[in-house]
Amino acid sequence: MLGHSDLIGKDGMNEAPFRQKQQSKRRRLSAWVGRAFPALEEHDFRVLWLGMLPGILAQQMFFFVNGYFAFELTGVASSIGVVSVGFGLPMLLFSLLGGMTADRYSKLRLLIITEIVLVTGAVIMALLVLSDFIRLWHMVMIGAVMGTAFTFHMPARQSFFAEVISQPRLMNAIALGGAGTNASRVLGPPLAGMLIGVAWIGVGGVYVLIAVMYALVFLGFLNITEPGGRVERDGITGFRSMIDGVAYIRNNPVLPVLLALSLAPIMLGLPYQALMPVFAKKVFHVGPGGLGMLMMVNGIGALVGSLVIASLRNLQRPGLVQLTLGMLFGLSLVVFSSNEHYLVALIMLFFVGGVSAAYLSLNASLIMQKSDSRYHGRVMSIYMLTFSALPLGNMFISLLADAFGAPATIGTGGTLTAVIVFLFGSFSRAYRNI
Secondary structure: OOOOHHHHHHHHHHHHHHHHHHHHHHHHHHHHHHHHHHHHHHHHHHHHHHHHHHHHHHHHHHHHHHHHHHHHOOOHHHHHHHHHHHHHHHHHHHHHHHHHHHHHOHHHHHHHHHHHHHHHHHHHHHHHOOOOOOOHHHHHHHHHHHHHHHHHHHHHHHHHHOOOHHHHHHHHHHHHHEEEEEHEEEEEEHHHHHHOOOOOOEEEHHHHHHHHHHHHHHHHHHHOOOOOOOOOOOOOOOHHHHHHHHHHHHHHOOHHHHHHHHHHHHHHHHOOOHHHHHHHHHOOOOOHHHHHHHHHHHHHHHHHHHHHHOOOOOOOOOHHHHHHHHHHHHHHHHHHHHOHHHHHHHHHHHHHHHHHHHHHHHHHHHHHHHOHHHHHHHHHHHHHHHOHHHHHHHHHHHHHHHHHHHHHHHHHHHHHHHEEEEHHHOOOOOOOOO
């Protein structure tokens, strides 16, 4: 007859191989992640990246619910552009100031302050919606305040990535930042669309959730210590600092081309996302859930595209690769806009998301790699200045959609994107030979 100790011994012998097998699997997975995404091996970057994911998800949900609610509130597509301009106009006005501030002062402190503003804006939106006092001009004004905070937040966040990561892993870190954004695009729209459809949550409840997620990021920032002594300051302050940043970009042989090549797709191509509520309702005849699915597959494609760029090693001709991706982005929009079948649209949006995210991830990585660390904040503020064209593009495209229809408008924008990227990219030998 076996004693208790004998049973324990046999159980232990049976469990030991299982534990060893599980440990071996974890080691192989860890080794694969380290090879594919080496930036995650660095503790400071990993903590920062993971801590910011709730805020990125909240941002994607905010853009979704704002566009959806503006369209439902007014019934016209141009209202989507109006609220987009409210958020994007501060980016156009204050982008250079945001970059200068990020280069001169504590990036972590700047991130904390701007996160407080984002939390406050989401709370006010929630209260207005829940009390049924909300009007379109409220959305524009609150969006402008939050857009101003975002104008200071983004240069600080992007350049802070460069401070907490080693230089050889910078491209991987920036691409992972884009992957986090695109993963949020996968989850944010369908989550917001699903919650909007729940009677006891609705639009107001979604804004409450957005405020909570912003608050989580704020609490996370309080547990991060800003690294010291990694970045040299150039000693230039005030308005002269902004002028010096512009001069640095102008005299760089590649940066002006990279910045310009981000403008055409942002102005003419990316506004397709703002018109998804119109496509969902008037072309594919689906509700909030169907709209969320359109945005989800688009986000999945974008996630795949950004992860592919993050995992690439020793890319020999990134300029030519980006040029090809930009042309594919424009042409895929043409195919999407000419289709009236919902399932085909889902497939095309996956491809559109993949090539556009790969294009923009590669563009942002090259911009950071080709700029001096002393100018990272100002360079990224100029890069954000090109993104300020997105709300303006949303407004322009939404007006055209009211006049000529969403499919014709997006098809034309895609054609112009492919042509402009090809012509401009082919013109610069320095860009092609990066």
